[in-house]
Amino acid sequence: xRGATGRWRAALIPLLAVLLSLLIGAVVMLASGYNxxxxxxxxxxxxxxxxxxxxxTLAHSVPLMLTGLGVAVAFRSGLFxxxxxxxxxxxxIATTWVGYxxxxxxxxxxxxxxxxxxxxxxxxxxxLVPGLLKAYTGAHEVIxxxxxxxxxxxxxxxxxxxxxxxxxGYTPVSPDIRPSAFLPLLVPRTQLSAGLFIAxxxxxxxxxxxxxxxxxxxxxxxxxxxxxxxxxxxxVAATTVLALGLSGAFAGVAGAVEVLGxxxxxxxxxxxGYGFTAIVVALLAKNDPWATLGxxxxxxxxxxxASYMQLSAxxxxxxxxxxxxxxxxxxxxxxxxAWLLRRSRNRKEVAA
Amino acid sequence: xxxxxxxxxxxxRFPGVLANDRVDLGLLRGEIHAVLGENGAGKxxxxxxxxxxxxxxxGRIELDGRPVRxxxxxxxxxxxxxxVYQHFMLIPVFTVAENVVLGAEPGRGLxxxxxxxxxxxxxLAERYHMEVDPxxxxxxxxxxxQQRVExxxxxxxKARILILDEPTAALTPQxxxxxxxxxxxxxxxxxxxxFISHKLDEVLEVADRITVMRHGRTVATLRxxxxxxxxxxxxxxxxxxxxxxxxxxxxxxxxVLEVADLTVQxxxxxxxxxxxxxxxxxxxxxxxAGVEGNGQAELVEAIAGLRPAAAxxxxxxxxxxxxxxxxxxxxxxxxxxxEDRVGTGLVMGFTLAENLALKRYFLPPLARRGWIDRRALxxxxxxxxxxxxxxxxEPGLAARALSxxxxxxxxxxxxxxxxxxxxxxxxxxxxxxxGAIEFVHGQILRLRGEGKAILLVSLELDEVLELSDxxxxxxxxxxxxVFPAGEADRERVGLYMTGGRERAQEEEGAGR
Ligand SMILES: Nc1ncnc2c1ncn2[C@@H]1O[C@H](COP(=O)(O)OP(=O)(O)OP(=O)(O)O)[C@@H](O)[C@H]1O
Ligand SMILES: [Mg+2]
Numbered sequence: 001x002r003g004a005t006g007r008w009r010a011a012l013i014p015l016l017a018v019l020l021s022l023l024i025g026a027v028v029m030l031a032s033g034y035n036x037x038x039x040x041x042x043x044x045x046x047x048x049x050x051x052x053x054x055x056x057t058l059a060h061s062v063p064l065m066l067t068g069l070g071v072a073v074a075f076r077s078g079l080f081x082x083x084x085x086x087x088x089x090x091x092x093i094a095t096t097w098v099g100y101x102x103x104x105x106x107x108x109x110x111x112x113x114x115x116x117x118x119x120x121x122x123x124x125x126x127x128l129v130p131g132l133l134k135a136y137t138g139a140h141e142v143i144x145x146x147x148x149x150x151x152x153x154x155x156x157x158x159x160x161x162x163x164x165x166x167x168x169g170y171t172p173v174s175p176d177i178r179p180s181a182f183l184p185l186l187v188p189r190t191q192l193s194a195g196l197f198i199a200x201x202x203x204x205x206x207x208x209x210x211x212x213x214x215x216x217x218x219x220x221x222x223x224x225x226x227x228x229x230x231x232x233x234x235x236v237a238a239t240t241v242l243a244l245g246l247s248g249a250f251a252g253v254a255g256a257v258e259v260l261g262x263x264x265x266x267x268x269x270x271x272x273g274y275g276f277t278a279i280v281v282a283l284l285a286k287n288d289p290w291a292t293l294g295x296x297x298x299x300x301x302x303x304x305x306a307s308y309m310q311l312s313a314x315x316x317x318x319x320x321x322x323x324x325x326x327x328x329x330x331x332x333x334x335x336x337x338a339w340l341l342r343r344s345r346n347r348k349e350v351a352a
Numbered sequence: 353x354x355x356x357x358x359x360x361x362x363x364x365r366f367p368g369v370l371a372n373d374r375v376d377l378g379l380l381r382g383e384i385h386a387v388l389g390e391n392g393a394g395k396x397x398x399x400x401x402x403x404x405x406x407x408x409x410x411g412r413i414e415l416d417g418r419p420v421r422x423x424x425x426x427x428x429x430x431x432x433x434x435x436v437y438q439h440f441m442l443i444p445v446f447t448v449a450e451n452v453v454l455g456a457e458p459g460r461g462l463x464x465x466x467x468x469x470x471x472x473x474x475x476l477a478e479r480y481h482m483e484v485d486p487x488x489x490x491x492x493x494x495x496x497x498q499q500r501v502e503x504x505x506x507x508x509x510k511a512r513i514l515i516l517d518e519p520t521a522a523l524t525p526q527x528x529x530x531x532x533x534x535x536x537x538x539x540x541x542x543x544x545x546x547f548i549s550h551k552l553d554e555v556l557e558v559a560d561r562i563t564v565m566r567h568g569r570t571v572a573t574l575r576x577x578x579x580x581x582x583x584x585x586x587x588x589x590x591x592x593x594x595x596x597x598x599x600x601x602x603x604x605x606x607x608v609l610e611v612a613d614l615t616v617q618x619x620x621x622x623x624x625x626x627x628x629x630x631x632x633x634x635x636x637x638x639x640x641a642g643v644e645g646n647g648q649a650e651l652v653e654a655i656a657g658l659r660p661a662a663a664x665x666x667x668x669x670x671x672x673x674x675x676x677x678x679x680x681x682x683x684x685x686x687x688x689x690x691e692d693r694v695g696t697g698l699v700m701g702f703t704l705a706e707n708l709a710l711k712r713y714f715l716p717p718l719a720r721r722g723w724i725d726r727r728a729l730x731x732x733x734x735x736x737x738x739x740x741x742x743x744x745x746e747p748g749l750a751a752r753a754l755s756x757x758x759x760x761x762x763x764x765x766x767x768x769x770x771x772x773x774x775x776x777x778x779x780x781x782x783x784x785x786x787g788a789i790e791f792v793h794g795q796i797l798r799l800r801g802e803g804k805a806i807l808l809v810s811l812e813l814d815e816v817l818e819l820s821d822x823x824x825x826x827x828x829x830x831x832x833x834v835f836p837a838g839e840a841d842r843e844r845v846g847l848y849m850t851g852g853r854e855r856a857q858e859e860e861g862a863g864r
Contacts, residue, residue: 214714214722217706224701231658231688231696232710233679 014284014291017330018298025323029315039315046308047301052190053308059191059262061293061300063088063254065199067278068296069206070122070250072287074141076210077243078223083130083145084251085275086152087122091252093156094121095259096266097165099177110180115198115256122252125152127245134244135237141244153269160268167265174266183261193261200293202250207289209246219243251275280328299324355417356381356544357402357433357513362411364397366753369744371397373568374411379513384535384545386555389565390588390785391757392743395548398565399515402546403435404428434506435515438522438756438783439694440498444491449473451490452504476507481537495644496527500534514538516547518756520554521783524643524811532558550757550785552581564588589787596818597793599837600801604821605634607667608774608805609655614664616647616654624650626829627664632774632805632822637796639820640809640831641845647829648809649691652776655807656688657681669773682711687772689763689780697763698751705733705747708766740765741791756783768795775799776807781815793819813845827851 026036047057067084074081081087095118102113130144159165160172167175183193210216218239221229226236254274259266277299284298285291306320357379364372371394379385387395400406402413404422412419415431422428425435442451449470473486482500490498499519506514520528535545535558549555555562556576563573564587572587585593609632616625625647632638642648653659655666657678666674673681682688690696698707709718709729717728730747737745742754742761751759760783768775775796781789796806796819810816816823823840825832825848832848 212724212726214719214724217709217713217724221699221702221706221710224699225695227696228699228710231678231690233677233682 014286014295017284018327021323021326021330024326025319028322029319032319034313034315034319039309039313039319042309042311042313042315043302043305043320045305046312047305049308051187053304055187055190055192057297057301057304058196059193059300060304061296062192062195062199062261063258063274064277064281064296064299065293066202066254066257067251067274068281068285068292069199069202069289070126070247070254071278071282072285072289072292073206073210073219073250074126074243074247075282075287076223077219077239077247078226079134079240079243079247080142081126081130081145081244081247081251082142082279083126083147083149083275084247084254084278085273086145086149087125087248087251088255088258088275089149089152089156090125091118091122091255092259092266093152093159093165093255094118094252095256096174096177099181099259099264100175103178103180105180107180107182110178111183111260114177114181114260115253118252118256118259119249120252122255123245123249125252126248127241131241131244135240145244149275156266157268160266165266172268176265177259181260182264183257185261191262193257195257195261198253198257199296202253203289203293206250206292210289215242219246251278284327354381355379356415357546358414358417359398359402360412360414362398362401362408362413364394364401364406364408368746370568372401372408375565375568375570377563377570377573379544379546380560381544382539382542383560384539384547384558386559386562387546387548387565388550388552388555388562388584388588391761391783391788392755393565393588393785394568395565396517396755399435399517399546399548402428402513403433403515405435429506429509429511432510432512433515434503434509434511434513436499436502436506436517436519438518440502442490442498442501444489446490447486448484448488448490448493448501448504449486451501452476452486452508454505473504473508476504480504480507480534480541482534494527495522496524496530499523499527499531503534512543514543514545516545518548518550518783520549520551525813526643528554550783550789552584552786555584556581566590585786588785591787593786594790595786597790597797599637599797599819599821602635602800602803602821604636605803607631607633608669609807610665610667611655612665612667614651614654614666615662616650616659617662618650623662624829625654628829628831629664630824630831630834632807634803634805635800636822637800637806637808637820638822638824639816640807640824640826641813641816642809642811642826642849644811646826648826649778651826652688652691652778652807652809655776656686656690679711685773687767687770687775689767689775689777691778693760693763693783698759700750700752702751703748704737704742704751704754704762705729707751707762708733708736708747710766711770736765736769737762739769741788757785757788760784761788764792764795768792768799772799772804774805774807776809778809779811780808781810781812813842813849817842817845825849 029036029039046053048054067088070084071081095114098114098117125148129148130141133139133144134141160174165174167173183195186192186194186196210220218234221232221234222236222239230236281292281295281299284295302320302324306317309315309320310317355378359375359377362372362375375398389395397406401408404425404427407423420431452473453469470486477484482504484497484500490501503514519531523531539545559576561573561575564571564584566588581595585595612629614625614628615623618624628651640648650659654661657676661674665672668684668686694700712718713724718725733747737747740761742758742765751762764780781792784792799806808816808819817840821837822834823837823845824834825845827848
């Protein structure tokens with residue numbers, strides 16, 4: 001409902017943060033004896049220079065888009081879901097199982113069922129324990145979602161290391177999912193699958209839910225001001241459970257897409273920490289679904305371009321980690337402070 | 353007397369609003385200068401500019417004749433300007449002294465010297481005649497004392513100019529009188545005070561000069577001796593305002609709300625309301641007077657369904673609603689204007705349209721099968737905003753962008769506009785300008801005329817006496833007295849308010 005100018009103004013701070021981070025990254029490169037200009041050129045070419053590179057960048061962005069949406073949805077409800085990583089894991093587990101254990105289904109149905117399994121698993125992981133604990137005992141979701149992440153990771157170790165989901169043999173890996181559950185590749189010999197459309201569709205869904213449904217209205221009301229929501233007769237506890245569940249569903253779908261589109265099996269600790277980068281993605285996007293797509297693309301590009309930068313400009317790709325770290329710092333500092341301010345201001349707005 | 357502060361041509365624009373339009377204003381040393389104006393006239397904006405919270409788009413601020421520029425409150429504080437906002441910025445678990453020195457603590461390095469802090473604060477309080485215990489926890493203090501702590505905070509930072517935004521809005525009349533005494537003392541010591549108020553009588557009582565703002569401009573600066581409440585009201589609003597409303601006779605109908613033996617507890621389990629019983633009939637305004645904190649807030653929350661009844665019954669239109677939740681009661685026809693507009697009544701990040709829909713966002717025509725019809729939301733909001741003269745009447749504006757009084761009007765538009773059978777209103781006119789008060793009083797009397805019931809809680813005794821058919825006084829969680837309108841006068845009600853019940857009864861007994 002913001003006006004066009006308000007939108008641009010809101011986008012200004014994150015853009016500045018990114019530019020500033022690149023600038024500081026350049027200084028770091030100079031200080032360590034590298035020329036930043038060719039390095040950044042290589043970074044850009046590596047991310048967007050060829051159709052193949054673009055596809056790879058997009059492929060890296062897809063899980064970030066989905067987990068980022070999950071975190072953003074929770075943030076809009078006033079909840080800090082830092083457990084997207086765990087929800088991603090259980091989503092992967094459930095999807096993998098449906099992928100190899102369920103047979104005889106036509107591809108479309110099999111894919112849909114596997115995705116649904118991932119979404120439900122992620123939702124339960126987010127809603128069931130953290131949501132219910134938060135809603136009925138007040139236990140803080142930062143702690144509980146984090147704890148559930150460790151549980152998820154341990155669960156996958158258990159399942160794969162000699163557990164019920166290990167494929168015959170000695171490597172801790174699950175059986176391959178059936179081809180009927182594969183997501184089609186969009187660009188051959190890349191990792192870019194139809195999961196991209198799922199991520200785009202998820203953004204539409206997230207936006208529709210938040211802005212157009214009564215559920216989204218409730219979630220945002222609770223997120224802005226739980227007291228006012230209660231005054232309005234909104235069931236704050238139930239809304240909290242639903243919001244964490246929805247958030248977990250997005251992260252669960254991210255895990256599902258990674259299995260169905262890219263890995264086709266479950267590896268022991270195969271993730272690149274998407275669930276954590278997702279927090280930065282959501283913060284950078286100010287929890288706006290569309291902007292989340294853009295922020296995820298930025299981080300996808302950084303990670304894709306980094307290896308090319310190392311190859312062609314000789315700059316260690318760790319320097320990209322530095323830039324990422326600086327972005328995270330600027331964004332997190334700004335957004336976390338703004339969020340905390342808003343939280344406390346809800347109680348004592350200086351508006352009189 | 354010399355001029356310590358001069359504003360020249362201050363202009364401030366917000367998207368679509370000219371909040372301050374070439375404002376000129378001078379403040380003398382040791383002067384108490386009141387700023388009056390309609391809701392949204394730009395008073396708070398102007399004060400925030402002086403205090404460095406906002407930067408003007410145009411214009412100059414001069415201190416002692418020299419131009420200054422503030423880019424943050426820090427700059428303004430360094431220049432000797434301190435502001436107390438209407439909503440305090442204190443840390444409740446800290447002591448008075450800790451709050452006062454926070455950010456400018458005495459002590460060396462990282463060590464905090466509590467003794468020294470308490471000594472300094474005690475000295476400061478004595479110098480300015482503002483008694484308060486430096487070792488007390490802020491959470492345990494009354495609103496009036498908390499405000500004192502805020503004022504001390506500015507003096508600890510060596511303020512010479514004190515800005516108060518609606519300082520009496522949350523105070524009891526007694527506390528307000530004490531504040532005025534403090535203000536006069538301060539002025540006597542050469543401190544200059546700028547303060548905003550909507551209460552004309554207190555402005556006339558305490559101010560040396562009065563500046564009236566309208567639509568972002570200053571329209572007049574007057575001395576109290578040269579003017580009157582009526583003239584000030586007319587200047588503010590730009591038309592003749594009726595300062596008192598008349599209550600036409602209305603035939604009283606059947607009971608709408610019946611409360612019996614109601615007991616309500618505070619968060620800590622102590623009783624806030626004890627065995628209260630009364631009935632409100634159709635066409636009746638039932639006013640509750642009393643000093644803040646005597647259980648009024650808990651009583652209305654219990655009636656609205658936001659706080660459980662520990663004992664007793666609440667009947668509404670003949671049905672027992674004691675076990676109903678807030679939504680069910682709201683939908684059945686109980687409207688509720690809460691005490692705390694920014695914390696409870698509004699979602700500041702929501703648009704006005706969304707705020708107006710707060711209690712019915714899930715019902716047709718605003719929503720169907722879980723989907724919100726934004727066009728319906730919008731058009732309904734547009735009408736409400738215009739009917740209640742919210743400025744600007746923009747459904748898409750965030751509630752936080754409205755002035756304090758206009759935020760209150762949004763709540764009233766939602767609650768009064770829902771055509772309730774029972775209106776429960778806690779301080780419905782807090783923060784409103786005289787024109788808006790006239791309007792709200794008119795609406796309350798309109799509901800009364802239509803045979804609705806109204807429960808009005810107000811700390812303004814005059815408001816209760818003016819509007820109520822029945823006046824009750826609440827003291828320590830009980831109804832100390834209930835009078836029909838004709839028998840309630842300021843003295844009698846005031847006596848019961850302060851717990852002079854026994855005394856009052858004795859005197860009446862002796863008179864007979
Ligand atoms: N942050 C903001 N963004 C947009 N508009 C604003 C903002 N703050 C104030 N305004 C607008 O500026 C105008 C002046 O507001 P201001 O708060 O100064 O009024 P006021 O005189 O203090 O009113 P009140 O008596 O209701 O407190 C109003 O129209 C208000 O809507
Ligand atoms: Mg104001």
